[in-house]
Amino acid sequence: MDYSDNPPDETVSRVNLLANIALAIGFLLPVWAVMKGNGDAEMAGGFIGGSLVAVFIILLLLKGILKTHPPLRMACAKLVVAIVLILMSLGKIGAMKRDIGAIRAASQSLVATMNEKGEPSGPAVPQAASEEARQVVAFVNGAGALLKRQVAERELLDKEFEKIDMSTLLTPQTLTSRKGIADSRAKMARYVELIDQRDKMIVAAVEEGRTYVRTAKVPEQYRSESSARAKVGEETLKHNAALSAVGKEFIKGVNDVLDFGQSQLGKAKFQNGKLMFASxxxxxxxRSLSAALEQIGVREAAVVEQFNAHLEKTKRDAARQLGPALR
Structure with a gap:
């Protein structure tokens, strides 16, 4: 075969160099997108790995097909492969950017919901988003809807607690009146009911959250670690148990004072704005019963503070886990 018209080796080298540079650009573009926050590292890694294998196979096939052709043919074919890789990388970056945008919007909505500022519904998934992104957004939006419902249920229960007027629970007027004592006992009975409702609600909420995360259709890399989810649920139940225990201590302390007031009816008097006893x-x-009740109040305040701190930490941890999607 006559290769007298072959170009100089220098031209082939230049085309090969250009092709190698183009290949490097094609492989590095997804990495650059991830560093800029416009892509997912795992998706980019999968694309690069698949592309490396595909390019290697294609170049190997081309080398076999073009082995009897001038070297420039192979160099040009390599350059074409590199250009196609660049175009595919740009397309992948665009898809990753759309996916990240959809996930970011859903994550922002969930964080707003955790801060009780969420909108009634989550953002729509962009039409061009991948199936994986659709699953992630549906998962996050579903978690947001679940959380909104649980928050609404909790707010309704909080309003029921607020309906109990504690200001007249143990006043001198109450403790010297049969009706006043009966009214306070009724309030404590209602308080017991609400504590039981809260216990059941929190246990159900934790279990519902666990079930949702366990059964939702979502890529595994977007799930939190199972041990971390279990730990958060266990901590929530532990703090609620402490809250319920001190609440029941408070109820017993109040009932002890009411029992004492009942035993003093007809003997103790409300006089000149003071509670007067016979001995x-x-x-x-x-005074002993009142001091004990005051100590219970101090413990209750500490337990409530710990419970609220746990809830805030849970929100911060969730927001931090969603951080990559929010950037």
Missing amino acids: ERDVATY
């Missing part, structure tokens, strides 16, 4: 022994008993 110093009764005064000492009342």
Whole structure:
């Protein structure tokens, strides 16, 4: 075969160099997109790995097909492969950017919901988003809808707690009146009911969240670690158990004072704005019961603070896990 018209080796080298540079650009573009926050590292890694294998096979086939052709043919074919790779990389970056945008919007909505500022519904998934992105957005939006419902249920229960007027629970007027004592006992009975409702609600909410995360159709890399999810649920149940326990201590303390007030009906009097007892022994008993109730109140305040701190930490941790999608 006559190769007298072959170009100089220098031309072939230049085309090969250009092709190699183009190949490097094609492989590095997804990495650059991830570094800029416009792509997912795992998706980019999968694309690069698949592309490496495909390019290697294609170049190997071309080398066999073009082995009897001038070297420039192979160099040009390599350049064409590199250009196609660049175009595919740009397309992949565009798809990743759309996917990240959809996931970011859903994640922002979920964080807003955790801060109780969420909109009624999550963002729509962009039409061009990949199936994986659709699954992730549906998962995040579903979590947001679940959280909104649970928050609404909690707010309704909080309003029921607020309906109990504690301001007249143990006033001198209450403790010297049969009706007042009966009214306060009714309030405590209702308080017990609400604590039981709260216990059941929180247990159900934790289990519902676990079930949702466990059964939702979503790529595994977007799930939190199972052990971390279990730990958060266990911590929530532990803090709620402490809250319920101190609440029941409070109820017992109030009932102890009411029992004492009941035993003093007809003997203790409300006079000149003060509660007057028949003996110093009764005064000492009342003061002891009141001091015990005050200590319970101090413990309850500490438990409530710990419970609220746990809820805030849970929100911060969730927001941090969603951080990559929010950037």
